[in-house]
Amino acid sequence: MTWMLTLMLACAAAPEGLPAAQARAYELIRPSAKDLPWRQIGWRADLLAAVALAKEEKRPLLLWVAGDPPLERC
Amino acid sequence: MSDPEIIRLIRRNFVPVALNLYEIREAKGAAGDFFRAVQKQAPELYQGLYLVTPEGKLLAAHGKAEDPPAKWTAAVRGTLEQALKISGPLPARTDTRGDPPGLRGKGFDKDGSSIWAVYTRPMVLGLDRRGLGDHALDSIRISAEDWKAWSPPRDAVVGTRWSLPAEVGRKLHKVLSPTSDANTLARPDEVSDATFKLRITQITDGLATVRIDGHLAGIHTWQFEPNKGKKIRAAVGLLGIGTVHLKTGQWREITLVGEGLYSHFPPYDEPSRYGAVVEWRRD
Numbered sequence: 408m409t410w411m412l413t414l415m416l417a418c419a420a421a422p423e424g425l426p427a428a429q430a431r432a433y434e435l436i437r438p439s440a441k442d443l444p445w446r447q448i449g450w451r452a453d454l455l456a457a458v459a460l461a462k463e464e465k466r467p468l469l470l471w472v473a474g475d476p477p478l479e480r481c
Numbered sequence: 482m483s484d485p486e487i488i489r490l491i492r493r494n495f496v497p498v499a500l501n502l503y504e505i506r507e508a509k510g511a512a513g514d515f516f517r518a519v520q521k522q523a524p525e526l527y528q529g530l531y532l533v534t535p536e537g538k539l540l541a542a543h544g545k546a547e548d549p550p551a552k553w554t555a556a557v558r559g560t561l562e563q564a565l566k567i568s569g570p571l572p573a574r575t576d577t578r579g580d581p582p583g584l585r586g587k588g589f590d591k592d593g594s595s596i597w598a599v600y601t602r603p604m605v606l607g608l609d610r611r612g613l614g615d616h617a618l619d620s621i622r623i624s625a626e627d628w629k630a631w632s633p634p635r636d637a638v639v640g641t642r643w644s645l646p647a648e649v650g651r652k653l654h655k656v657l658s659p660t661s662d663a664n665t666l667a668r669p670d671e672v673s674d675a676t677f678k679l680r681i682t683q684i685t686d687g688l689a690t691v692r693i694d695g696h697l698a699g700i701h702t703w704q705f706e707p708n709k710g711k712k713i714r715a716a717v718g719l720l721g722i723g724t725v726h727l728k729t730g731q732w733r734e735i736t737l738v739g740e741g742l743y744s745h746f747p748p749y750d751e752p753s754r755y756g757a758v759v760e761w762r763r764d
Contacts, residue, residue: 422736424690424722428608429738436602436738436756438616445482448491449579450499454512461496461535466571467564469495470519470531471482472502 484554490561493573495532502528530557532564540564585620587762593625597735597761603659604740604756614755617661621652621759632730633681633689642680650675650695657699657715659743659755665713667699674698674716689727693737695719703746711746717757734762 421430440446450471451457461468482488491497505516519531522539529544543560565571584590586598599619606612623631630649633641651669658666676696683690698716703709721737739757744750 421738422722422734425736425738426720429720431608432604432740432756433736433738433758435604435608435610435613436616436758437600437760438618442616443483444485444488447488448497449577450497452499452580452583454498454500454505454515457496457498458515458535464496464574465535466574467495467540467568468533468535469491469497469561470500470516470533471497471529472500472505472516472531473528474502 482557484558487554487557487561490558490565492577494561494565494571496574497579530560532560534568540567586760588764593628595623595628595761597621597623597759599655599661600758601656601659601661601741602756604754607740607754612754614659617659619655619661621655623652623761627652628732629730631679631725631732631735633679633691633725633727635727635730637681637689637727639681639684642678644679645675645677647672647675650677650697653695653697653719653737653759654699656717656719656739656741656757656759657697657701657743658713659741659753664704665701665745667701667713667715671701672697672699677719684727687727688733689725691723691725693719693721693723693735695721695737695739697739708746713746714744714750715741717741719757719759721759732761732763734760736760 421433425433451460457468500516505513506520507513508516515537518537519533519539520526523531523542526542526544529542531542532540534540541560541563543557583596585596589595597620599621601617601619603614604612605614627649630645633643651672653675654667654669654672655661657672674696678694680692681689682692696716696718699714701713703711703713717739718741719737719739721735723735724733725731726733737757737759739759741755741757742752743755744752
């Protein structure tokens, strides 16, 4: 199933009912999974939970800090 | 952040956390205290990456926007490697799952609001792939009150038309820039036209299909010297489709596709074409 899911994400199809030109534009504008590779990273949003996890795993944290919601950036 | 080696290094070695600077630096309680203590160790950094121990000790940081991207990638990789050098060898993470995705583009928040997903992209040659630029992502919060304006009248039939109040239409101002950068984007109060006309084209088992025709235009005044006061102009025509349950007035999905013209401030004011998509689904 994983490859099917990947394929579905990679080819975000335009919703039914859009005129052909808009459907084509939709497919060009809306990024696919391969356009957003940084989303392969399993980002955490809860800092304290992430700190607890880092303690448990005995490893550092990476904090990605941006002025807008950071997962809307690449 | 799209470099495969950087993604591999992060996934293998670190617990990755994405934080909104404006929220976390003001946050009360332990999370805010943790971040502020980290921030004090790299006072020159505004936005960027902090590599820290679970106790909050800074190992390395990077925040400078490097140009070209290859230079930025090399600098970030160097920052990650610096942190790994200090922390010593680490076993590879076995569980790299993150938190579930938020509400962007899907569902409702507790207060009945939703977050619509926005994508924009330069398309200087229209639908010709050779003119495509980088994707930009953004989002729009639609309140429960806004939703009421989007919904059709209770007695709607095929052919029923209605319009959005301009103040609701202005919420879509984020489509007024191909980069979604707030510095280039008309704010809601800078939107000069926000016209949205909706029409029911079909009803099947109480589910109405709605065609949406929209137009947004705005003029943003640049805020910073030496170009303070210069004007950035953008206009977008949007065409979309959605489905809404007539009995409840609740939408199932909305998709808008737009073609825009963007003119940066002089002397970079040659109008350039770009595209925009706005979308949301209930499930």
